Each structure stands twice: as structure tokens, then as C-alpha cells.
Amino acid sequence: MTNPFRRRLLLAGATFAAATTTGLARAADPEKLRIGYQKSSTLTILLKSRGELERTLAPLGVAVSWHEFTSGLPLLEALNVGAIDLSADVAxxxxxxxxxAGASLTYYALEAPSPTAQAIVVRKDSPITSVAQLKGKRVAFAKGAGAHFLLLEALAREGLSIRDVEPAYLSPADGRAAFENGSVAAWVVWDPFLAAVQRQAGARILTDGAGLSAYRRFYLAGSPYAARRPDVLTAVYGELQRAxxxxxxxxxxxxxWHAPLIGLDAATVEAANQRRSYRVQPVDAEALAEQxxxxxxxxxxxxxxxxxxVADSPVWKPARLG
Incomplete structure (x- = not known):
């Protein structure tokens, strides 16, 4: 008959062994890096399609999960609440x-300025030839987007304000429809929608962002994650530069490669890409000043x-830059 104490000892030993085995298995499991992106996130999608980031992060004990968002603000909201760890580029x-909204975010990279990648356009047969002639006219743009800021700056350069035009707050799809049916006099939009309306409808540019809006794209991290895993940010930063x-x-x-993913023809995507820098750089004082x-x-x-x-938000920099 087995001694009760011995039975308890054997049971405790088995329990400890099971717990130890489970703990070792968990320790061996890679940590997940959760990355949010949009269809416009060219460099991040390129890394996703090639599996290069997974290979780079494997020696750090990190695996990657990918999470698609329809627009930038929900992406950053998810970043703030800890649903993801890093965001791909946002305008x-x-x-x-x-x-x-109180988000705790760390700027960790940017794409160098691409000011010509957004513009104010009119139809090819429009009599309007200058921004000043938009006074009293209906102008379409996405509220709170970079296009909105471009319009504010372009109007200010002419001594006008947003009160001097009739805003039509429209998404890119609705803005394109309003532009083509003549219900707005002008449309403020960014690539690849800009390239598409130029190539497909002959839209004419009144002004782009040169001298008005630099149009940088920013990469951000949740601040707790950035503080905890700067080594991961270093690896991601390097892969983005190479992409x-x-x-x-x-x-x-x-x-x-990218055209089928965003539903446009390759020639339009290439035209848009020619106006976007794709130069991944550290976030500097000039970029934060424009923010x-x-x-x-x-x-x-x-x-x-x-x-x-903006200066209250942390900024991560590659170690070699201090």
C-alpha cells in the first residue's frame, strides 16, 4: 500500500514537472509584435508580403501579427489602447x-517630405486658374486630413480663409464623384487618388503642397512598447529603410506588385509613387514643428x-544617432 505522504510527494512532483514544462514551453514561444497598417502602407505591406521582418525579428524572440485598418485614426486609436504595438505610416x-484624444504615442520614424503628392485640382475645362478664384466656390476635401491643412495654407497665402469658400467635407470616393459631376469647383486630394483623377479625368492642378505643406508620413509606436523594446524598433526601422x-x-x-492590392492600374500607382519620397528617416525637429x-x-x-x-510626445531615434 502506498504511503499517503509518498502519494502527496509524487503528486506534488508531477505537478511541479508539468508546471515547469508548461513554463518552458511558454518561455520558448515568441513574443508577438502586432503591427497595424492600411492599404496605402506601401513599405509595411512590402515587408509583410516578403516575410523579411519575421526573419529579422526571429533572433530577438519576436513573431509578427498583421492587422489591417481602413484609415489612420482608428489605427492610432488601436495603438493607444494597446490593441497593436506599432503603426505603419499615417499621413x-x-x-x-x-x-x-489623449493618446500616448511615440514617433519612431517618418518618410521624408512629399509635398507634390497632394494638390488642389479643378476639372480640365474649368475657368479657374488660381487659388484666389476659389473665393465663394464649393471645394471638396476630407475634413481633418492633410488635404484640409493644405487648403487652409493655400487660402492663407492668398489672404483668404476657410470662411471664404464653401467646404464640402467628402471622402475621396465621394469627392471624386462630386468633382466629376460638377457639384464642386475644386477638390483637394492626395495620391494615389490625385494620380488617378489626373490620368483618368484630366484634372488640372491649381497648386500642390510645395511651399505650403511638406506632407510627411509618420510611423508611431505605443509609448509603453517603445520604452520596453527599443531593439525591435531598431530592427523594424532598418527593414523599412531597405524597403x-x-x-x-x-x-x-x-x-x-502594389497595384492589385489597392485596385488601381500599375501606371497610376507608378505615377503616384514618383511623387512620394519613400525615404525613411528619424523624426527631427523640423517635422515636429510642422506637426x-x-x-x-x-x-x-x-x-x-x-x-x-506635440513636443510632449516621446521621439525614438536609432541608437547610432543618439
Whole structure:
């Protein structure tokens, strides 16, 4: 007959062994890096399609899960609540809205300015030849987008304000329809929608962002994750730089690869890509200063609910830059 104490000892030993085995298995499981992206996130989607990021992160004990979003603000909201760890690029107008909502975000990279990748356009037969002639006219744009900021700056350069035009707050799809049926005099939009309306409808540019809006695209991280895993940010940053170099050196193949994913023809995508820098760089003081100008412009226009101080947000930099 087995001694009761011995039975308890054997049971405790088995329980400890099982717990130890489970613990070791869990320790061996890779940590998940959750990345949010959009269809416009060219470089991130390129990494996803090639599996290069997974290979780079494997020695760090990190696996990757990918999460698609329809637009930038929900992506950053998910980042703030901890549903994802890193965001792919978002347009420059997006972070101020997330910060106004109290998000704790860290800027970790940007794509160098691409000011010609957004513009104010009119139809090819329009009599309008200058931004000043938009006074009193109906102008379509997405409220709170970079296009909105571009319009504010373009009007200000002519001594006008948003009160001097009739805003039509429309999504890109609805803006294109309104533009083509003549219910708006002008449309403010970004690539690839800009390239599409130029190529397919002969739209004419009144002004692009040159000298008005730099149109940088920012990569962000949840601040707790950025503080905990700077090694992962270093790895992701390097892969993004390499992806950008490939797109710049291979414009044709890059467009052929990306076009089916966003539902456009390759020629339109290539035209759009020629206006986007795809140069991944550290976030610098000049970029943050424009983020503040965007935030201030939207606060003054009563688009943002409160004042945002961009300098309060952490900025990660590659170790070699200090």
C-alpha cells in the first residue's frame, strides 16, 4: 500500500514537472509584435508580403501579427489602447487628432517630405486658374486630413480663409464623384487618388503642397512598447529603410506588385509613387514643428477639440544617432 505522504510527494512532483514544462514551453514561444497598417502602407505591406521582418525579428524572440485598418485614426486609436504595438505610416494630419484624444504615442520614424503628392485640382475645362478664384466656390476635401491643412495654407497665402469658400467635407470616393459631376469647383486630394483623377479625368492642378505643406508620413509606436523594446524598433526601422530603397530603385516592379492590392492600374500607382519620397528617416525637429503647425491650424479652425503640444510626445531615434 502506498504511503499517503509518498502519494502527496509524487503528486506534488508531477505537478511541479508539468508546471515547469508548461513554463518552458511558454518561455520558448515568441513574443508577438502586432503591427497595424492600411492599404496605402506601401513599405509595411512590402515587408509583410516578403516575410523579411519575421526573419529579422526571429533572433530577438519576436513573431509578427498583421492587422489591417481602413484609415489612420482608428489605427492610432488601436495603438493607444494597446490593441497593436506599432503603426505603419499615417499621413501628417493624423497624429494631432490622436494626441488631442489623449493618446500616448511615440514617433519612431517618418518618410521624408512629399509635398507634390497632394494638390488642389479643378476639372480640365474649368475657368479657374488660381487659388484666389476659389473665393465663394464649393471645394471638396476630407475634413481633418492633410488635404484640409493644405487648403487652409493655400487660402492663407492668398489672404483668404476657410470662411471664404464653401467646404464640402467628402471622402475621396465621394469627392471624386462630386468633382466629376460638377457639384464642386475644386477638390483637394492626395495620391494615389490625385494620380488617378489626373490620368483618368484630366484634372488640372491649381497648386500642390510645395511651399505650403511638406506632407510627411509618420510611423508611431505605443509609448509603453517603445520604452520596453527599443531593439525591435531598431530592427523594424532598418527593414523599412531597405524597403524604401527597393521601391525607389524599382518603380516599375513596385507599382506592378502594389497595384492589385489597392485596385488601381500599375501606371497610376507608378505615377503616384514618383511623387512620394519613400525615404525613411528619424523624426527631427523640423517635422515636429510642422506637426505643431498642423495641430494649431486645426485648433484655430475648431476641428481639433483642444490644443495639442506635440513636443510632449516621446521621439525614438536609432541608437547610432543618439
Amino acid at each position: 501628417d494630419a493624423v497624429p494631432p487628432f490622436a494626441l488631442a 524604401g530603397e527597393w521601391v525607389r530603385k524599382n518603380p516599375g516592379p513596385a507599382a506592378q 505643431q503647425r498642423i495641430a494649431d491650424a486645426f485648433t484655430q479652425a475648431q476641428v481639433l477639440p483642444r490644443k495639442v503640444v
